[in-house]
Amino acid sequence: MLTRKQMELLDFIRTRMGTDGVPPSFDEMKDALDLKSKSGIHRLITALEERGFIRRLAHRARAIEIVKLPEAMESGGFRPRLVAEAAPPPPPPRGALAIEPVHALELPVMGRIAAGVPIEAIAHVSHHVAVPGSMLSGKGQHYALEVKGDSMIEAGINDGDIVVIREQTTAENGDIVVALVEDSEATLKRFRRKGNMIALEAANPAYETRLLPDHAVKVQGRLVGLIRTY
The missing domain is CATH 2.10.109.10 (Umud Fragment, subunit A)
Incomplete structure (x- = not known):
């Protein structure tokens, strides 16, 4: 089982490798997860490696390989999605209260x-x-x-x-x-x-x-x- 921060870091590494072809630096990971120090990233990376989701390659800078992804991430992840907005309703009858759209x-x-x-x-x-x-x-x-x-x-x-x-x-x-x-x-x-x-x-x-x-x-x-x- 992964904690939410571990899932966020794995998703960030996957996204950056997909767009740039290389994993992000520890500073970039720290900023992306809004952590105060790189020690938190070290702990998350170690936890992901111990659980078999990533592999660190020895003697190479920024060398991280994704071994597998959680089922939730493979099926689209857990990012909130905006509910599709329907077409605006017709104007209300004269004298009726207006219907305001509800953001969800x-x-x-x-x-x-x-x-x-x-x-x-x-x-x-x-x-x-x-x-x-x-x-x-x-x-x-x-x-x-x-x-x-x-x-x-x-x-x-x-x-x-x-x-x-x-x-x-x-x-x-x-x-x-x-x-x-x-x-x-x-x-x-x-x-x-x-x-x-x-x-x-x-x-x-x-x-x-x-x-x-x-x-x-x-x-x-x-x-x-x-x-x-x-």
Whole structure:
């Protein structure tokens, strides 16, 4: 399984090799993923190599070979797509309220996220969902996840809901976030920092708060919306 940043880096390397014939430099990769240092790129490259997606060739500068691609990337990736706009409707009858077009985005549903006991991180596109543009807050990429579990029911998040997530790596106390625990488990919880520890709080008294060292928790995004089907 790949994290979202690993998928983004692999996609960037593939795109640059397709257009320029050579892989990007570490500085270019750092800028493309909006990382502060090249050490983060080194960790992502190492993770991709360990998982068999790329191969680094010894004694050659910028020598990276793509060995394979995730199924989601081979089928078009997980980039948000604009929903095709229909032809404008005819003018409303005299005296009727005008119909305003609604801007929407089609977001990838990147699998299921645990609102309960953490489950293994999932980074593949299962399907897409149309989301009103007004639901998307600020700049940056957004994605969706299907909720599994009932630990956030008192926050209005039920099993089977679709949550809309704005991708970011930081959070304020009280934010509901997608947290990656030990690079292997993903969970949807309320975030609180307590010194050098991170508390991941449930919104259901049946579940205990998890208290983890800050280096063990990586924020993957913040909840900005919710879609429920009745």
